[in-house]
Amino acid sequence: MAENLQNSVYNPFLLPEIVSLVIDNVHMAPDLLNCACVNSVWSAETLKKLYSGSINDMQLRTPGIGSLNSLYVASRTRFARNISFVKHLLLAPEIPALDEAADPTRLASFEKPRVLRHRQSTELLLWPQGRGFQSLTIPYEIIDQDWTSISDLLLPPTVEYLAIDNIYCKNLMAHSSGYPALLDVGLHTLSAL
Known part of the structure; x- marks a missing residue:
């Protein structure tokens, strides 16, 4: 019993410094999500890397909508803490689908x-x-996402780059009074996606 306790206390894979070195060598988002499930030490270190991706680094971008849903359902407290690591939020599914009902060529x-x-x-x-x-x-x-009650939240005060589907531009214009400079840069370019 004492030997097991001693082994767990000195387990190097429970030290954040060692875990951080291991996580630095994991590069695929699904592997990072698996690492986040090991324990609280691994979760904290993994989610820092998972959420710190840039626009150009698609392997480390914000997880897809399905993964975000899983993280949110698993622990809203942890989700709220770890979302602060996100620099570049990409709200998109892992695999987009064709919208057969409205436009069969539109993802x-x-x-x-x-x-x-x-x-x-x-x-x-x-x-x-x-x-x-x-x-x-x-x-x-x-x-079928209803943005009417939350569309004023689409312009966070720290955002420097905004790119949204043109269907959301109408909602954005309705709540743009506080951000005229951002919108003057060229809201029409947002609909180019």
């Missing part, structure tokens, strides 16, 4: 982010505590 997302169901949880995602997002990208229409 769309049939997965809806669970976190966008209520205003308070939407604020967790779109207005995180800490430094906030540098960019927000929603490249597909999220089918």
Whole structure:
């Protein structure tokens, strides 16, 4: 019994410094998600890397909508803490689908982010505590997602780059009074996606 306790106390894979070195060598998002499930030490280190991706690094981008849903359902407290690591939020499914009903040539997302169901949880995602997002990208229409009550949250105060599907531009224009400079840069370019 004492030997088992001694082994667990000195287990190098429980030291954040060692775990961080291991995580630095994991590069695929599904592998990082598996690492996040090991224990709380691994989860903290893994989610820092998983959420720290840039626009150009698609392997380390924000997880797809399905993965975000899983993280949100597993622990809303941990989700709220770790979303503050996100620099570049990309709200998109892992695999987009064709919108056969409206336009068979148009890609769309049939997965809806669970976190966008209520205003308070939407604020967790779109207005995180800490430094906030540098960019927000929603490249597909999220089918049957109701933005009417939360569309004013689409322009976080820290966002420098905004790229959204043209279907959301109408909602954005309705709540743009506080951000005229950003919109003057060229809102018409947002609909180019």
